[in-house]
Amino acid sequence: MPVYNAPTRDTRFVINEVLQLASYGHLAGFENATQEMTDTIVEEAGRFVSEVVAPLNLSGDKEGCTRHPDGSVTTPAGFKEAYRQYVDGGWGTLSAPEAFGGQGLPHVLGFTMESYLASANQAFAMYPGLANGAISAIREKGSPEQQAMYLPKMVSGEWLGTMNLTEPHCGTDLGMIRTRAVPAADGSYAITGTKIFISAGDHDLTENIIHLVLAKTPGAPESSKGISLFIVPKFIVGADGSLGERNAVSVGSIEEKMGIHGNATCVMNYDGAKGWMVGEENKGLAAMFIMMNAARLGVGMQGLAQADVAYQNGLAYALDRRQGRALTGPAEPQERADPIIVHPDVRRMLMDAKTFIEGMRALCLWGALQVDLTHKAATEAERQEADDLISLLTPVIKGYGTDMGYKVATNMQQIWGGHGYIAENGMDQFVRDARIAMIYEGANGVQAMDLAGRKLALNGGRAVQRFFALVDGECAQPSDDETVTLVAGRLSKAVGEMKAATMWFMQNAPANPNNLGVGAYAYMTLTGIVSLGLMWLRMAKVASAAIAAEAGDTPFYEAKLACARHWATRYTTEAGALRREVEAGSETIMALTPEQLAIA
Template sequence: MPDYQAPLRDLRFVMDELFDYPAHYANLPGGDDASPDVVNAVLEEGARFARDVLLPLNRQGDEQGCQLKDGDVTAPEGFKEAYRLYVENGWPSLAADTEHGGQGLPHSLAMVLSEMICSSNLAWGMYPGLSQGAADALRHHGTDEQKATYLTKLVEGVWTGTMCLTEPHCGTDLGLIKTRAVPDADGGYDISGTKIFISAGEHDLAENIVHLVLAKLPDAPAGSKGISLFVVPKYLPDSEGNPGQRNGVSCGSLEHKMGIHGNATCVMNFDTAKGYLVGAPNKGLACMFTMMNAARIGVGIQGLGLAEAGFQNSLAYARDRLQMRALSGAKAADKPADPIIVHPDVRRMLLTQKAFAEGGRMLVLYVGQLVDVVEKSTDAAAREHAESLLGLLTPIVKAFLTEAGFEATNEGVQVFGGHGFIREWGMEQLVRDSRITLLYEGTTGIQALDLLGRKVLMDQGETLKMFTKEIHKFCQAEDGSPSMAEFVRPLAKLNKEWGELTMAVGMKAMSDREEVGAASVDYLKYSGYVTLAYLFARAASQAKAALDAGSSETAFYQAKINTARFYFERLLPRTRTHQQNIQAGGESLMAISADDFGLGFEI
């Protein structure tokens, strides 16, 4: 069974040294509550909960899966008890507003906890995972009565939440949904329709489940402009706010999936279920985006968490597994063979995992500060700046980190060799679990279109310029340091090229909009590699400063520099392929007609 230790030293490096989280928290309204002692306690207790409570349930959750009987879903053995402990320890309320019963701590701190949960037991983590997004949607768009009825219960954790978007005939194109909401005599709505792929749609962990459902009113405009959002509880609250009568919502079936077997992915049937409008009529998509954006960052953290889990276990195995001798001569002369960590190709795989985990962590915690500013800052200009950068980086977090997580877990199987293909080692589960992260909450292709089409080209690259200007200032500040030249020079060149590529795609798109789709995925990956290069360069600069100051942690800081060097020399050159693909345009993609994709003969 895989092991896991929360990477507390690396988390503290990124939070305290790289991004100065203590000062960041101190500058937030109410940030005094996130004192170093409190932050340290959250890290330590979160690490303990992940390792001691969640990790032991991961394999059995995968093997047992969920069971559906008479409309009720039972989670794997131990999941319900773990959730009870999670609620008792106050984890659901960590970053929620105090006015709704939360602890009021920064959202970035909850994101750190989320990484630990994803590394130790992704399937379990999905049960409470969407509740925060549901709570955010109600906090921003719900009525006072809805907040009092549902939000406080979601914050407490005794109720969980879902988002019900996808239907059998449509996924991303939500304008095609068929679920209908008909006004009733009591001021509510009768919701009827079927939703699929609903994570944690039915389970026995919490006493009630709050579904946020997209549906159309009888007089709704066609397409996405006619979507409304409704809150539809599993049990209708009684006069005291407790679960009362069963609502007309049920689980029709469980999906049989490649991975995340411990989480119930449900087909949900709404049969004139009682629902209540959230926000304005026909404005449901805007309300749901509050939840979707939080979920997209959450899925990016899943990619990070699985990359870390894959790396830790690959490293432990590579240190112990004996096979062959090093080409330069025996490294473990007292043993019949050398541990495989001495072999260059094994090191390549390990360092790829390490770089994606550490780079992903830096990106998540960089974005975490933006989330904190957007949610808590009283400085309107600072909020606007952070919100723009957050919009730009969210599709990169979601898509690039999940692509990286999938690559890292696959490399983990390869490090284990034949043993990686065997279930008992747990590496193949990481691969199966990670594969879904590239799909739900918007595939890599959808995120790429969002990044290039909406976040970059729609404002003529102004938001991108905000970020590239930040990178440019960093490169200028480090330009006089000879020891940083290996990082700063290629970063500065790519940063300039990023803008040039954007302009070139934009010019092509003026005459052919298909050019955006043709370039988008390569553009997103290019953007992801450059973004991580910026963060690795900052990490290398910080590590060099610590060594120059005489730190006793020589090995730790030197490893930071070496990992950054590996990233720049071995992973960052992938931007060359993406650049060429972007410049190639869409002609070769679109030249073949749909009818010409055949094999030339009947099957």
């Protein structure tokens, strides 16, 4: 049976010592985030997901969701009861706005809970996770009446929400959507069309589901400029908040998927369903990006989450399984064989995983802090800087984070050897569940193009220049600690490679855009390595100071320094190669015609 123990000690290290969350107590929304409060939330969240949600992961994967003849959907056994405990515990309200019943705490705490849920049971976590994007869009673009009608019950968890974007013939290119919205005399719209890949499209967890649907009104431009966004509830909501008749929206089928079987991924049919426009006509793209950006950060955390749970199980097996002897001589001569953790190749996979996971956790939580500072920092300049940084790094957190999450999951399966290929051991589920995160909410190639094709040039390159200045400034700070000096030196060289790749794009992409398109993925990976390096430099400084101050828990801090050195000596070796990959240009990639590619 797979195990999961929420990494509460490491989370508290990041929140309290690296981010120093309590130091922001003078800002609105941070005043209640004392260290005592934070530690309590982190520990209780870890206990809840480890004890209540994680045990349903393997069984939920095997059982999956069921669509009944009447079109209703039920979730796997235990999901409904666990969700009720999640709602009763107020876990979904942590960082939701107080105006609609939330606790108004920093996003760092909400993101922590999301990452624990996704590690424990990614399919389960997606039900409340999808609602967060819908809540954000209604909060930002909905009318006061819409906010009052829908948000309190969505924030409380009494209702959940979905994002209905993709259609059978279009995914990324949403300008091609065919779903239509015809205005009615009462101010509503009749929504007709089919949406696919709709996570949590129907279920038995809540009495109502609030679908946010992209559609086009009559005469709208046949491009992304003609998209509008609509609220389409499963059950019509009365003026007094009561539920009325069933809307004309139904589940055509549940997709047969590679993983996340416990989440109902549905084909949704809208047959003149009643909907209400959110925001302005033909301005749905802006609302969509609110949902997508929230979802992309959440999916980036899914990469971290699957890596974390896979690592825990890979490590447990490496400590238990005995095969062969250590290269330096028997580690346990009284036994017939040593545990496989003595073998350098197993250690390689474990150290690569631990270094990524802990660096990525710091990056995700730092990103969550930037989300809050975008709105709540004391000055406009600080708010703008936070917005620039999180906008730049959102595609990196999603793309690099899920690429590496999948790599870690497969490496942990590799540690199990043949037993990792056996379903009852659960390692294959981590690999299957991790794989979708590289695809949905914008495939990782799209993330790379968002970074290199949009974010670099935005506002004259302001965001990336701020990022460079941030990294350079931290690298320049002197230190007497050998590890800190090593990490700073290697990070300085890695960001130098990133600067060179950025300049190459500026010089070579305008004349041939394919140069940017081909190099974007390598550039995203390079940015991911640098971003993790910034986190490891910060963590190394904190760990070094804690050891010097004899703060206690020395083995924990020594392990941080060891992982920081591992990042410096192993991860940074890719930086120069990735820059050279960018500079190789597009000539060989684009050389063959489609016909030549097809030659067998």
